[in-house]
Amino acid sequence: STMSVSDEERDEYPDGSVKLRNPHIELMDQDILYHLALGSGSHDLVEMFGDVKFVCMGGTPKRMENFAHYIMEEIGYQLPTGTALMDISQYSYRYSMYKVGPVLSVSHGMGIASIGILLHEIIKLMYHAKAKDPVFIRIGTCGGLGLEPGTVVISDDAVDGLGNHFYSVPILGKVVKRPCKFDKKLVRELKAMADPEDPYDTTVGTTMCAEDFYEGQGRCDGAFCDYTEADKMQYLEGLIKSGVKNIEMEAVPFSALTNQAGIRAAIVCVTLLNRIKGDQVCSPKEVINEYQLRPQKLVARYIKRHLQTK
Ligand code: R2B
Numbered sequence: 001s002t003m004s005v006s007d008e009e010r011d012e013y014p015d016g017s018v019k020l021r022n023p024h025i026e027l028m029d030q031d032i033l034y035h036l037a038l039g040s041g042s043h044d045l046v047e048m049f050g051d052v053k054f055v056c057m058g059g060t061p062k063r064m065e066n067f068a069h070y071i072m073e074e075i076g077y078q079l080p081t082g083t084a085l086m087d088i089s090q091y092s093y094r095y096s097m098y099k100v101g102p103v104l105s106v107s108h109g110m111g112i113a114s115i116g117i118l119l120h121e122i123i124k125l126m127y128h129a130k131a132k133d134p135v136f137i138r139i140g141t142c143g144g145l146g147l148e149p150g151t152v153v154i155s156d157d158a159v160d161g162l163g164n165h166f167y168s169v170p171i172l173g174k175v176v177k178r179p180c181k182f183d184k185k186l187v188r189e190l191k192a193m194a195d196p197e198d199p200y201d202t203t204v205g206t207t208m209c210a211e212d213f214y215e216g217q218g219r220c221d222g223a224f225c226d227y228t229e230a231d232k233m234q235y236l237e238g239l240i241k242s243g244v245k246n247i248e249m250e251a252v253p254f255s256a257l258t259n260q261a262g263i264r265a266a267i268v269c270v271t272l273l274n275r276i277k278g279d280q281v282c283s284p285k286e287v288i289n290e291y292q293l294r295p296q297k298l299v300a301r302y303i304k305r306h307l308q309t310k
Pocket residue numbers: 059109110111140141142213248249250
């Protein structure tokens with residue numbers, strides 16, 4: 001029967017390439033990817049990016065530069081002689097982008113608007129480059145709900161601050177809703193990369209995507225706070241009861257826009273603190289830095305596994 005494989009379980013998209021659901025793009029004589037400092041007229045995007053298989057995103061330029069070096073080590077990739085790892089988007093002064101063979105490592109900044117702009121341009125980049133079936137993975141940080149700090153959370157669902165499972169975007173004066181969906185098989189594959197020997201837990205659950213770090217995440221330590229500590233606890237406990245394991249700021253547009261483009265995607269975040277115990281991120285920077293390597297390790301294992309079996 002034609003119904004034997006569900007949309008979310010399929011292995012591959014029909015021809016593997018990224019479809020652009022915008023009829024205008026192919027009518028333009030060139031497409032300038034302004035915030036990446038790249039363009040289809042000025043750069044040979046097929047030559048530069050046609051071999052990309054894994055697009056890894058994270059908030060900060062430094063983490064994504066570090067990840068590029070780390071993954072180069074892990075997959076044993078050698079840069080062409082006479083070349084060094086370079087920030088391809090340095091002259092955008094917005095995002096940073098590094099390429100290590102089949103892996104693209106890109107910073108997305110903080111929050112929905114910032115990752116939204118990046119996703120438009122990276123999805124178009126993959127389309128112009130004719131990249132085949134690239135997987136998008138966000139490697140991030142978050143606040144945990146009742147989890148030991150340093151726990152790795154793989155998102156299998158995303159909700160906004162009102163509990164909606166869709167990305168609401170005002171377009172031409174009307175709210176357009178796009179469903180948040182992660183690739184279930186990819187979530188399972190990533191979870192399988194957790195090693196029982198890892199000195200921390202790796203868990204799967206719903207991620208709440210907030211529009212703000214402070215009041216939007218129920219913190220009492222922002223510049224403003226019009227609720228009590230008890231209100232906050234009641235709210236956070238309610239989130240836990242509904243299956244939310246962590247709070248960050250990009251899961252909704254990330255899951256909705258990749259799904260809209262037919263791109264398999266996942267989010268792997270490390271919890272920097274347990275929000276049931278407090279609001280301030282107060283672990284020493286060495287501890288935070290080690291935490292941030294944990295999602296990178298999981299994703300590196302996944303990438304290595306897939307490069308071996310391809
Ligand atoms: C996690 O960390 C950032 C806020 O500190 C934000 O980008 C997120 O999702």
